[in-house]
Amino acid sequence: MDFISILSIFVLACFVGYYVVWSVTPALHTPLMAVTNAISSVIIVGALIAAAAGAQADGGQTAKWLGLVGVVLASVNIFGGFAVTERMLAMYKKKERK
Amino acid sequence: MRALAGGAAALFFATPAMAASGEAVNPWVAVAYLVAGVLFILALRGLSSPETSRAGNRYGMVGMLIAVVTTLLTHDYATLPEIAVAMAIGGSIGFVIARRIPMTDMPQLVAGFHSLVGMAAVLVAAAAYLNPGAFGILGADGDILKVSRVEMGLGIAIGAITFSGSVIAFLKLNGNMSGAPILLPLRHVINLGTLAAILGLTAYFTIDQSPWVFWTITALAFAIGFLLIIPIGGADMPVVVSMLNSYSGWAAAAMGFTLGNTAMIITGALVGSSGAILSYIMCKAMNRSFISVIAGGFGADSGPAEGAEKIDRPWKRGSAEDAAYMMKQAEKVIIIPGYGMAVAQAQHALREMADMLKEEGVDVKYAIHPVAGRMPGHMNVLLAEANVPYDEVFELEDINSEFAQADVAFVIGANDVVNPAAKTDKGSPIYGMPVFDVDKAKQIFFIKRSMGGVGYAGVDNEVFYMDQTMMLLSDAKKMCEDIVKAF
Numbered sequence: 001m002d003f004i005s006i007l008s009i010f011v012l013a014c015f016v017g018y019y020v021v022w023s024v025t026p027a028l029h030t031p032l033m034a035v036t037n038a039i040s041s042v043i044i045v046g047a048l049i050a051a052a053a054g055a056q057a058d059g060g061q062t063a064k065w066l067g068l069v070g071v072v073l074a075s076v077n078i079f080g081g082f083a084v085t086e087r088m089l090a091m092y093k094k095k096e097r098k
Numbered sequence: 099m100r101a102l103a104g105g106a107a108a109l110f111f112a113t114p115a116m117a118a119s120g121e122a123v124n125p126w127v128a129v130a131y132l133v134a135g136v137l138f139i140l141a142l143r144g145l146s147s148p149e150t151s152r153a154g155n156r157y158g159m160v161g162m163l164i165a166v167v168t169t170l171l172t173h174d175y176a177t178l179p180e181i182a183v184a185m186a187i188g189g190s191i192g193f194v195i196a197r198r199i200p201m202t203d204m205p206q207l208v209a210g211f212h213s214l215v216g217m218a219a220v221l222v223a224a225a226a227y228l229n230p231g232a233f234g235i236l237g238a239d240g241d242i243l244k245v246s247r248v249e250m251g252l253g254i255a256i257g258a259i260t261f262s263g264s265v266i267a268f269l270k271l272n273g274n275m276s277g278a279p280i281l282l283p284l285r286h287v288i289n290l291g292t293l294a295a296i297l298g299l300t301a302y303f304t305i306d307q308s309p310w311v312f313w314t315i316t317a318l319a320f321a322i323g324f325l326l327i328i329p330i331g332g333a334d335m336p337v338v339v340s341m342l343n344s345y346s347g348w349a350a351a352a353m354g355f356t357l358g359n360t361a362m363i364i365t366g367a368l369v370g371s372s373g374a375i376l377s378y379i380m381c382k383a384m385n386r387s388f389i390s391v392i393a394g395g396f397g398a399d400s401g402p403a404e405g406a407e408k409i410d411r412p413w414k415r416g417s418a419e420d421a422a423y424m425m426k427q428a429e430k431v432i433i434i435p436g437y438g439m440a441v442a443q444a445q446h447a448l449r450e451m452a453d454m455l456k457e458e459g460v461d462v463k464y465a466i467h468p469v470a471g472r473m474p475g476h477m478n479v480l481l482a483e484a485n486v487p488y489d490e491v492f493e494l495e496d497i498n499s500e501f502a503q504a505d506v507a508f509v510i511g512a513n514d515v516v517n518p519a520a521k522t523d524k525g526s527p528i529y530g531m532p533v534f535d536v537d538k539a540k541q542i543f544f545i546k547r548s549m550g551g552v553g554y555a556g557v558d559n560e561v562f563y564m565d566q567t568m569m570l571l572s573d574a575k576k577m578c579e580d581i582v583k584a585f
Contacts, residue, residue, distance in 0.1 A: 001128075001358040003245055010351060013364040016139055017371030024145045026468065026493050029376060029475030030204055031155075032145050033343050036369040037211045039138045039158055042362050043218050043350045045169045046233075049357070050225035051181050052173035053232030063229035064177065068184045070221035073214045075188025076195070078162055081211055083196035085155050088204075088479055092148040095487035 031088045038081025044074035128360065130168040135364030137161030142368060148488055165361045201483040202440050205339060205472040206271040212342045213264035216323075219257025219349035220316065223250050226356055227312055235356060244304045246356050251300035253352035254312070255319040260345040262323030267338050270327075271472055277332025285329060286393065292322045326392065333437075333514075335472045337380045337391045344373025376474050383468035383494075385520075385530035413549065416568030418580035421508075421543050426585065428505035428541075430461045432497065434534055435477050436470050438511020438545070439574050445484035447578035448510060452486070454585050463500070464491045465534055467515035498535055507539035509561075511574050513546070517559045526557055542567040545574050 024032050050067025054060055137157045144154015170178070199207050226233045227242070227250060235246035242250070269275035282288065299315045330338055351366020381388050425431055433452065439445060452462045464486065470477045481491055501507060509516055519526040520533045536542055537560075544567055561567055570577050 003355075006355055006358055006363060009360055010355070010363045010367055013135070013367035014371055016364075017142075017368040018375070020139060020142045020368070021372045021375045024142065025147060026379075026466075027475060027478040027488055027491060028145045028148065028151060030208075030473060030479045031151065032142070032372060032475070033208050033339070033376070033473065034204075034211075035141055035145070035155060035158055036343060036347065036372045037208060037215065039141060039162065039365050040215050040346045040350045040369040041218065042134070042138070042162065042165050042365045043215065043222055043353055045165055045359055045362060046222035046226065046353050046357055047218060048166065048169045048181060049173060049232060050222065050229060051184070052170070052175075052177055053229055054174060054177050060229045060232070063225035063232065066221045066225040066228070068177075068180055070218045070225070071181055071184040072188040073218040073221070075185045076192035077188075077211050077214045077218070078192065079189040080192025080196040082155060082159050082162070083193050084199065084204075084207065085158075086152070087196060088201070088482070089148070089151045089155060091201075091479070091482040091485075092151070092488050093482070093485065094148075095489050 027092070028089075031085050034081055034085040034088065038078055038085060041074040041077040041081065044071060044078065047071045047074055124172070127168060127172055130164055131359055131361040132364075134161040134165040134168070134361040137164070138361070138365050138368060142372065161361070201479055202443060203272075204479060205335065205476060206268050208473060209264050209268040209271055209339055209342065212339075212346050213261050213268060215346040216257045216260030216262075216264055216342075216349060219346075219353055220254055220261060222353050223254035223257060223356075224316070226250055226353075227254075233357060242307055247303050247307060248300060249352050249355040251303045251312070251315055253349055253356060254316050255296050255300065256345055256349040256352060258316055258319035259323035259326070260342055260349055262320045263327045263338070263345070264323075264342050266324055266327040267335060267342060270332060271335060271339075277335075279331040280328040282325070282329070285325065289322065289325055292318055292325065296322065329393075330391065332472070333469075334391050336469055336474055336476075337377050337384075337388070339473045340373050340376035340380055341392075342373070344370050344377060347371075347373055380469055380474060383532060385528070385532070411563050413563050414568050416543060416570050418570070418572075418577060419584045420568060421570060421577075422581045422584035424541055424543075425455055425460065425506050425508070425581075426458050428455075428460055430500075430504045431455060431463075431506040431508055432501065432504045432539070433462065433464045433508045433510065434512050434516060434536065435464065435466065435481070435510050436512025436515060437472060437476075438513075438547075440471055440476065440480055440511070442511065442574035442576075444510060444573075444575035444578055445480045445486075447575045447582070449481070449484040449486050451578045451582050454582055462490065463497060465494070465497045466491060467494055467512070467532075467534065470512060470515060494532060494534065501535045501538040504539040505541060507534075507536040507542045509536060509542065509544045510578070511545065513559055514557070516561055517557065519557060519560060528557060537561060537564060540566060543570055544568070545570045545572065545577050547571065547573065 047067045047070030050063045138161045141154045141158030144150045230236050230242045235243050237243045270277050296318050303311045347366045347369025354362025455462050466477045516534045516536045520528045520531040
């Protein structure tokens with residue numbers, strides 16, 4: 001993809017983010033932080049690419065190990081982030097109507 | 099939506115594998131990443147109400163699964179076992195932490211998780227620098243593309259700042275490090291100089307891609323993250339945590355540019371705006387500018403001499419029995435929880451107390467200030483954990499007009515957010531901050547450990563000395579339990 005297409009997606013996504021986040025109820029701001037934390041670990045894609053490339057180039061071997069460590073860190077975040085969000089959201093209950 | 103995602107994934111799997119090169123242009127790969135990005139948007143959209151929030155979280159999980167599976171399928175399979183081991187290690191650590199962590203520790207957990215995203219971004223940028231071929235960012239001349247160098251420089255810088263800043267935030271929130279601001283002489287000069295050096299070097303990186311430039315940027319960025327957060331005090335942490343949340347997003351976006359990956363760019367933009375908006379909300383709720391929070395030092399110079407003199411003013415001490423008696427008679431009680439409730443782990447005892455009151459027919463509501471606690475929404479989560487229904491919990495602007503009709507305002511572990519000086523005293527450091535009008539309630543109970551300490555802002559609170567105020571000097575949890583016993 002050329003730079004301008006990527007930039008367009010980025011700018012539009014910023015606007016989407018702006019409106020979506022303002023619609024989040026303040027009571028759920030902590031789960032919001034936990035879930036954004038989890039999804040920002042999509043950076044794992046980069047780590048997977050480095051890890052999968054292996055020793056094809058000069059710096060490949062080091063890059064592979066950096067990638068694997070990146071996969072570990074991002075996985076902690078993905079599993080931890082989604083699980084803790086799930087745990088928090090399960091606690092929000094409505095008043096029992098009698 | 100889930101069906102659509104499943105359908106897209108199925109179509110994608112049906113296309114012939116284009117493994118190995120990663121350069122292979124298959125439109126379905128781009129579509130899969132786009133679907134992942136859209137699912138992440140829906141994950142945040144779900145949080146607009148507690149009813150839709152859990153479905154939202156599932157969308158997020160599906161999105162992540164699609165992104166990971168797509169990446170694995172379109173690249174070399176040789177190292178798959180090692181990758182699987184890495185994911186299993188990280189995944190189980192994350193899962194165990196998420197299960198075990200007490201809800202009161204949520205701020206430090208989030209800060210800790212931010213540091214991991216930051217470090218992962220640093221590692222990815224470093225890997226891209228060492229093995230640019232694998233990331234498809236090599237130019238025809240065998241050098242890394244100039245645009246990619248800027249993206250990489252920014253990515254590693256933001257990632258490193260996120261990492262070291264979050265580590266400091268974690269240590270402060272977790273109590274391993276004093277919450278008091280640490281002020282270095284000339285810190286503004288040092289910080290601005292370091293920032294300028296990072297930007298300058300990133301620009302120079304486009305001309306000269308030698309390793310020293312890249313690693314100097316990295317080292318300076320680690321240093322600036324550390325320097326930026328040490329002068330910021332404990333109660334400004336909600337802003338810091340939100341800001342680091344934002345940075346972790348921008349780091350992901352920068353790497354998304356390098357890889358031309360829509361899922362990463364959309365996510366980065368979402369998370370970046372989310373953190374920025376939360377920082378804005380927090381700053382506004384304290385009537386402080388973002389710059390003044392980042393400059394740090396707030397709460398450093400509380401004058402103990404001044405405080406000592408003011409403590410001589412007359413105030414009334416109440417007992418658990420007084421509180422129990424008065425609240426039972428009341429028609430309407432508004433509870434204002436603050437960070438002290440979290441510290442004392444008083445949320446369960448508080449809910450028991452509220453249950454007793456409700457049995458007596460008292461109307462009980464909770465009022466939460468946007469900056470109560472150490473992260474946005476901190477109090478809401480703790481109350482939810484104690485089984486307080488979320489429709490009894492209200493935001494500042496929704497409940498503030500009700501204090502005039504309230505018989506009792508019950509302040510537990512909050513201080514600055516009920517200080518009328520914010521409305522009247524122009525000289526006060528918290529002047530202009532929106533606060534609860536507890537002084538309009540007929541009776542105020544104020545749980546506090548002792549009369550000696552002042553709030554985080556280091557200012558005395560007029561509410562202590564009002565005629566209708568009774569100070570309940572005790573640990574918040576113990577006091578709630580005593581009140582329950584006294585019913």
